[in-house]
Amino acid sequence: MSMTVPLDDGWRFGRYTPGSEEPGFDDGGLATVTVPHTVTPLSWRNWDPNAWEGTWIYRNRFDAPPTAASPGSGGARVFLDFDGAMTHAKPTLNGNPLPDHLGGYLPFSREVTSLLRPAGNTLAVVLDSSFNLNVPPSRPAPHPPESVDYWQPGGLYRRVWLRVVPPNFLADVFARPVDVLDPSRRRVVVECTIDAADVPSADASVTVELRAGSAGGAGDAGGRTISSAAAAVMIREPGQVTATATLDGLADIDLWDVGDPNLYTVVATLTAGGTPVHEKRVRIGFREAEFRLDGFYLNGRRLQVFGVNRHQHYPFAGAAMCDRAQRKDAEIIRRELNCTMVRCAHYPQAEAFFDACDELGLMAWEEAPGWGYLGDDDWKELVVRDVGDMVRRDRNHPSIIIWGARINETDDDVDLYTRTRDLAHRLDGSRQTAGAMAGRLGTRNYVQDVFAEDDYSSGTASDGTKQPELDPASPRTDRPYLISEAVGTLSGPARFYRRTDEQWVQQGQALAHARMHDLAGADQRYCGVIAWTGIDYESGAGKNTYQAVKYTGVVDLFRVPKPGAAIYAAQADPRRKPVIAPAFYWDFGPSSPVTGLSEAMICSNLDRLELWVGGVHHATVTPDAGRYPHLPCPPSFADFRQVDGSALPELRIDGYLGDELAASRTFSSDPATDELSLVADDRELAADGVDATRVAFRALDRYGAPRPYVGGQVDLTVDGPALLVGDTPFDFAAAGGAGAAWIRTLPGSGGTITVTAAHPVLGTATATITARDQSRKSLYPERIVAPAPAPPFRSACARPALGLRCCLRVARCQDGLARSATVSSVSWSGVGLGWLARRSAWRSMARSNRVRASRALPSVPISCSRWKRRVISASASPDQR
Numbered sequence: 001m002s003m004t005v006p007l008d009d010g011w012r013f014g015r016y017t018p019g020s021e022e023p024g025f026d027d028g029g030l031a032t033v034t035v036p037h038t039v040t041p042l043s044w045r046n047w048d049p050n051a052w053e054g055t056w057i058y059r060n061r062f063d064a065p066p067t068a069a070s071p072g073s074g075g076a077r078v079f080l081d082f083d084g085a086m087t088h089a090k091p092t093l094n095g096n097p098l099p100d101h102l103g104g105y106l107p108f109s110r111e112v113t114s115l116l117r118p119a120g121n122t123l124a125v126v127l128d129s130s131f132n133l134n135v136p137p138s139r140p141a142p143h144p145p146e147s148v149d150y151w152q153p154g155g156l157y158r159r160v161w162l163r164v165v166p167p168n169f170l171a172d173v174f175a176r177p178v179d180v181l182d183p184s185r186r187r188v189v190v191e192c193t194i195d196a197a198d199v200p201s202a203d204a205s206v207t208v209e210l211r212a213g214s215a216g217g218a219g220d221a222g223g224r225t226i227s228s229a230a231a232a233v234m235i236r237e238p239g240q241v242t243a244t245a246t247l248d249g250l251a252d253i254d255l256w257d258v259g260d261p262n263l264y265t266v267v268a269t270l271t272a273g274g275t276p277v278h279e280k281r282v283r284i285g286f287r288e289a290e291f292r293l294d295g296f297y298l299n300g301r302r303l304q305v306f307g308v309n310r311h312q313h314y315p316f317a318g319a320a321m322c323d324r325a326q327r328k329d330a331e332i333i334r335r336e337l338n339c340t341m342v343r344c345a346h347y348p349q350a351e352a353f354f355d356a357c358d359e360l361g362l363m364a365w366e367e368a369p370g371w372g373y374l375g376d377d378d379w380k381e382l383v384v385r386d387v388g389d390m391v392r393r394d395r396n397h398p399s400i401i402i403w404g405a406r407i408n409e410t411d412d413d414v415d416l417y418t419r420t421r422d423l424a425h426r427l428d429g430s431r432q433t434a435g436a437m438a439g440r441l442g443t444r445n446y447v448q449d450v451f452a453e454d455d456y457s458s459g460t461a462s463d464g465t466k467q468p469e470l471d472p473a474s475p476r477t478d479r480p481y482l483i484s485e486a487v488g489t490l491s492g493p494a495r496f497y498r499r500t501d502e503q504w505v506q507q508g509q510a511l512a513h514a515r516m517h518d519l520a521g522a523d524q525r526y527c528g529v530i531a532w533t534g535i536d537y538e539s540g541a542g543k544n545t546y547q548a549v550k551y552t553g554v555v556d557l558f559r560v561p562k563p564g565a566a567i568y569a570a571q572a573d574p575r576r577k578p579v580i581a582p583a584f585y586w587d588f589g590p591s592s593p594v595t596g597l598s599e600a601m602i603c604s605n606l607d608r609l610e611l612w613v614g615g616v617h618h619a620t621v622t623p624d625a626g627r628y629p630h631l632p633c634p635p636s637f638a639d640f641r642q643v644d645g646s647a648l649p650e651l652r653i654d655g656y657l658g659d660e661l662a663a664s665r666t667f668s669s670d671p672a673t674d675e676l677s678l679v680a681d682d683r684e685l686a687a688d689g690v691d692a693t694r695v696a697f698r699a700l701d702r703y704g705a706p707r708p709y710v711g712g713q714v715d716l717t718v719d720g721p722a723l724l725v726g727d728t729p730f731d732f733a734a735a736g737g738a739g740a741a742w743i744r745t746l747p748g749s750g751g752t753i754t755v756t757a758a759h760p761v762l763g764t765a766t767a768t769i770t771a772r773d774q775s776r777k778s779l780y781p782e783r784i785v786a787p788a789p790a791p792p793f794r795s796a797c798a799r800p801a802l803g804l805r806c807c808l809r810v811a812r813c814q815d816g817l818a819r820s821a822t823v824s825s826v827s828w829s830g831v832g833l834g835w836l837a838r839r840s841a842w843r844s845m846a847r848s849n850r851v852r853a854s855r856a857l858p859s860v861p862i863s864c865s866r867w868k869r870r871v872i873s874a875s876a877s878p879d880q881r
Helices: 323-336 351-360 377-394 414-427 503-521 563-569
Strands: 003-006 011-015 031-033 055-062 077-082 088-093 108-111 121-128 160-165 168-178 187-196 204-212 225-233 239-247 264-272 275-284 289-292 295-298 305-310 341-344 363-367 400-404 432-437 450-454 458-460 466-468 481-485 526-531 580-582 600-604 608-613 616-621 636-638 651-657 660-667 675-680 684-686 692-700 713-719 722-725 738-745 751-759 763-772 795-798 805-810 822-828 831-836 841-847 850-856 869-875
Touching (some): 204 239, 225 239, 289 400, 305 481, 323 351, 341 526, 351 377, 503 600, 563 580, 713 722
Parallel strands (some): 432 450, 481 526
Antiparallel strands (some): 055 121, 077 160, 168 187, 204 225, 264 275, 600 636, 651 660, 841 850
């Protein structure tokens, strides 16, 4: 009945020149890229907005799907769907301008039924990625990009689709659970919006069904039918109409909860004369989330919010990252940090992230784009538009429990924020609204439902360092009260929390987060704390950046937990997952030995810990409930200042639950036995050119514990049908002994991908990933993805000049050995670049009386007449903020 075809690969890209949007423009000099895409190469720090500001051109040639081969003849209708384009997109199809779109964080669609040809279509998108556009969160001149606390790298950074539907189709389905906690009255009110191109000759109706389980995509019927209902559809003229049907008889429904995120599927079918015309599925969960004056309640029970904030950017990729990586962030926040809530600061983030939140039981706050600024009337109208588009896109997600209908940290504007609040309520009456405030705790002009405060109050600890406090004027008592930001780099002991910092700084982050959650837990009027931040992010704003990175996260840019994450890791049920997580490194090196800590913090959810140093019992420690009485799992503290580190003793921590040994961890202080670890998040990817996975590498001791302050560089090589989205060599010293890259597949190229990391002292490590060339089911029920044919070449990654990522496909020489090749030049944005592949060579270095062989990657151009070579893609690899 409908299909959606991705327009991912085959894009031509470069700087915009007049006429480059025209069908006849010669785009042979433009780079070939795959979306999601960022317009400029990026590393993991020192992003420069000058590199992406400006106007760009994207061009794609495609044939219409067979079902849309004869558009405009009363058959199928066709839409172009853009999931996200930063920032001002002006699309044209076959030389015909389509309505433009201003704003980078929400999807937009354009109908192209009458403009589509059976073959040889040319889609062009002129994309203005300037900051000084009059659209949230940007600001007109003379404001610089640094006036917003997050970068906005330009590009078609989310996917583009061609959607084929019947003349009359279901444009939207909103399934709203009602009276969730009363089994006898529990029901789902399903509002179906029908977009009609004509008046049907036969009676039309909508049938809705509630099915057990979660529909995973096209062709997935879900489970058994629990309830069904129907409603007549009155189509009297072309346009949109709404029909509402109610599903009842739902006494046996299982509720959605943070510990048990049950999901169901609503299937809506539009029929005409009894014949099915179009089907649309949405996924829902049954839960009641309510912020009250005495705290937050989920399904009628009080639950203290325990959360972090999140930005959607990644090293080397900006926001141009696949669904798999977006979902991994949600998994890290829920499963590794044990958070029950995430605030998506400060814009609507990828829908795949909310899909994962639904599945993981991670509650979410979603807010409209903006940061600390209100513009003119036109700007404000876009705020209202964004709130409406955000709610419409995401209101079926049970994980989203509050709408950010007030722009982050802005002045009062009663008229504007009454409009956004009322719009959110009108489109979705099941959720409250909020807006993060800063320095306006006493305002009388706050019109949202929940008062949220960014509380960076601080005091002085007994050791003279800064520590978080609660604002003495809080909480507000006229509305539910939630702390939407805390700690960061403003109220803790340091401005930065880097792996290269001294141990007291890194451990101090864990202490600050523990204190803030404990303080809020002491008063039930606080609904909880959403700390700043879960993950480091790139920014140029303020004085608390280092090389354009905000080191506020308890997890670093590479999604590797810092010592500050230990307090989060410990907040888990010990019967399910016993945890022993030191907030320090067992290290006696010269940079910052553990003996320099006045007290060493061990985060655990166990009853007592027995500490053994060098095989000798050192101490028994128990949770410090006196200092942290309101933290579910308080940390313990030990004193290692008198330990003789010259003997390089081992540390063993045995954790007991009652009298039973529940967990034990051992740590080595001898760097001579350290190794390089390389781990891929996923072993299998889709060979579609979009899918990607992280490969994380770090220095570990012989027991798998992290080793800090490791110098040198890590060389990365990729063998197989994939692109390396990352830096090689990677500056291991600057990152503190931990890093990552992402491995992105090639369109239609299946096979085995081998990633190798090499360090001059720690040796080498490998990870293997399989790219499957097959059809993929999408998270979106209508999206049917057909695989592209696999070219008959083996691929290898080539490290390009100027940081530009490319892929050079070569056939092996007859001797079967991989060699390097030189591609003379390729033009990107009018610049000729020589791309040089590298071959591996062995070298050795000595450290600590230990010699290890490792791979180096000198530039050694050679030639081989027996090779076949061709450049298949050259995409400016994006970066993190």
